[in-house]
Amino acid sequence: MSRNLHVLASDEYEGRETGKKGQKMAAEYISNQFKSFGIPPYKDNTYYQTYPLNLILPVPADVTINKKKFIGNKDYYNFPGLSEQTITSANVLFLGYGIEEENYNDYKGADVKGKTIMILSGEPYDAAGKSIVTKSKQPSTWTTYYKVKTEKAKDVGAAAILIVVNDMEKGIADNKHRLESSALKLNLPQKEAPIIYISKEMADAILKKTTTEKIIAKISKSGKPLKIKAKANVVVDIKNNIQKIEAENVLGYVEGTDIKEELIIITAHYDHLGKEGDVVYNGADDDGSGTVAVINLAQAFTQAKKEGHGPRRSILFMPVSGEEKGLLGSAYYTENPVYPLKNTVCDLNIDMIGRLDEKHEKNSNYVYLIGSDKLSSQLHNVSEQANKTYTNIELDYTFDDEKDKNRFYYRSDHYNFAKKGIPVIFYFNGVHADYHKETDEVQKIDFVKMEKITRLVFFTAWELANRNQRIVVDSNKK
Numbered sequence: 001m002s003r004n005l006h007v008l009a010s011d012e013y014e015g016r017e018t019g020k021k022g023q024k025m026a027a028e029y030i031s032n033q034f035k036s037f038g039i040p041p042y043k044d045n046t047y048y049q050t051y052p053l054n055l056i057l058p059v060p061a062d063v064t065i066n067k068k069k070f071i072g073n074k075d076y077y078n079f080p081g082l083s084e085q086t087i088t089s090a091n092v093l094f095l096g097y098g099i100e101e102e103n104y105n106d107y108k109g110a111d112v113k114g115k116t117i118m119i120l121s122g123e124p125y126d127a128a129g130k131s132i133v134t135k136s137k138q139p140s141t142w143t144t145y146y147k148v149k150t151e152k153a154k155d156v157g158a159a160a161i162l163i164v165v166n167d168m169e170k171g172i173a174d175n176k177h178r179l180e181s182s183a184l185k186l187n188l189p190q191k192e193a194p195i196i197y198i199s200k201e202m203a204d205a206i207l208k209k210t211t212t213e214k215i216i217a218k219i220s221k222s223g224k225p226l227k228i229k230a231k232a233n234v235v236v237d238i239k240n241n242i243q244k245i246e247a248e249n250v251l252g253y254v255e256g257t258d259i260k261e262e263l264i265i266i267t268a269h270y271d272h273l274g275k276e277g278d279v280v281y282n283g284a285d286d287d288g289s290g291t292v293a294v295i296n297l298a299q300a301f302t303q304a305k306k307e308g309h310g311p312r313r314s315i316l317f318m319p320v321s322g323e324e325k326g327l328l329g330s331a332y333y334t335e336n337p338v339y340p341l342k343n344t345v346c347d348l349n350i351d352m353i354g355r356l357d358e359k360h361e362k363n364s365n366y367v368y369l370i371g372s373d374k375l376s377s378q379l380h381n382v383s384e385q386a387n388k389t390y391t392n393i394e395l396d397y398t399f400d401d402e403k404d405k406n407r408f409y410y411r412s413d414h415y416n417f418a419k420k421g422i423p424v425i426f427y428f429n430g431v432h433a434d435y436h437k438e439t440d441e442v443q444k445i446d447f448v449k450m451e452k453i454t455r456l457v458f459f460t461a462w463e464l465a466n467r468n469q470r471i472v473v474d475s476n477k478k
């Protein structure tokens with residue numbers, strides 16, 4: 001695992017960004033490993049499932065207020081990947097901070113549907129500088145106010161969402177990287193309300209009779225939500241510049257014996273964040289660690305097969321790409337499965353197993369398991385039993401709690417399988433200081449810990465592949 005990870009997480013692989021040179025090099029490296037173990041290509045001389053992607057280049061929308069044309073990335077900004085459309089509105093609903101439910105209750109259904117909504121960014125403070133948002137409505141660290149607000153606005157059918165940014169210059173500087181990066185999508189986005197971040201001057205041009213500053217002061221004093229119906233002609237025009245590109249999932253298919261039509265899938269994402277100038281995001285833990293674990297598992301099962309102990313069910317070892325861009329590779333596979341989903345018993349997904357999180361700083365003998373009992377109590381039991389018999393790792397189920405604000409269950413490739421009703425286990429060490437930073441380097445990997453977790457996946461997969469009865473789907477937990 002160390003040898004493979006020193007290759008895949010080296011600067012030469014340029015951070016393995018989906019669609020770019022480093023990702024292609026990684027795909028080739030992984031398929032060469034599969035080949036060297038004696039795994040044949042799954043079809044027509046290839047290990048690849050190649051899928052099409054739309055690279056949406058960063059082009060700001062055109063925004064006009066009362067016939068005055070404003071300038072993108074100066075007066076306002078928007079992230080790339082909005083759906084192409086032109087939205088013209090004669091009224092704008094200004095909903096203050098747009099956090100409190102009350103704001104939306106008055107504007108349900110027909111009132112909001114198809115309208116342009118304007119909301120202030122951040123949260124309201126009282127004179128003493130304390131937030132006046134009800135505690136229960138304060139979002140977690142991961143779910144930002146933006147997300148809470150914009151999802152609600154989309155839910156009620158807004159046509160466009162204008163978010164008033166306190167400091168436009170800072171907003172543009174803080175988001176420079178995202179504003180200059182292309183968006184990557186499997187399909188062209190469905191018509192969805194665009195989010196445009198506008199300056200206070202633009203908001204004032206919409207309000208006319210009052211100013212943003214005055215309203216902020218008013219909310220701070222009264223502590224009450226506010227809504228204003230402003231008569232203003234706002235046009236948002238979005239035209240995209242799209243390049244068609246391709247990316248690859250790598251498939252190592254080890255055929256089973258007497259129950260070979262049934263399939264266990266073991267996934268990890270081999271893509272990462274790429275590079276910015278000379279800074280390479282090597283992603284040794286995320287998810288170089290899972291990728292080399294899958295390579296090793298493929299080798300172990302192939303070796304067993306050569307020695308006459310091949311699995312009864314087939315096993316698909318599938319490092320996927322596109323995860324960092326929105327779980328794209330696994331989404332493509334589950335929409336275009338090579339082997340029927342109804343014969344797919346489960347997905348064991350490994351994403352980050354080489355490091356320690358803060359909670360376990362002093363104890364490397366742990367792994368978070370996520371989702372193991374959500375669809376199949378039998379899968380959970382198989383996993384528990386494998387650990388008890390062979391590995392004795394502390395299995396931490398903290399993140400199975402639906403109330404946990406990190407929502408990790410929804411954030412890696414297994415989720416695309418779970419969505420299709422296929423039981424999953426997500427193996428994860430939690431986040432750490434180097435998560436999504438250029439400092440996620442191979443020197444910091446704990447290979448002893450990684451090996452132990454990989455063995456747990458091995459014993460679990462072995463039982464799932466060889467037991468008489470296929471595990472059944474017997475629950476549907478959130």
Ligand SMILES: [Zn+2]
Nearest residue numbers: 286287351352
């Ligand atoms: Zn990851």
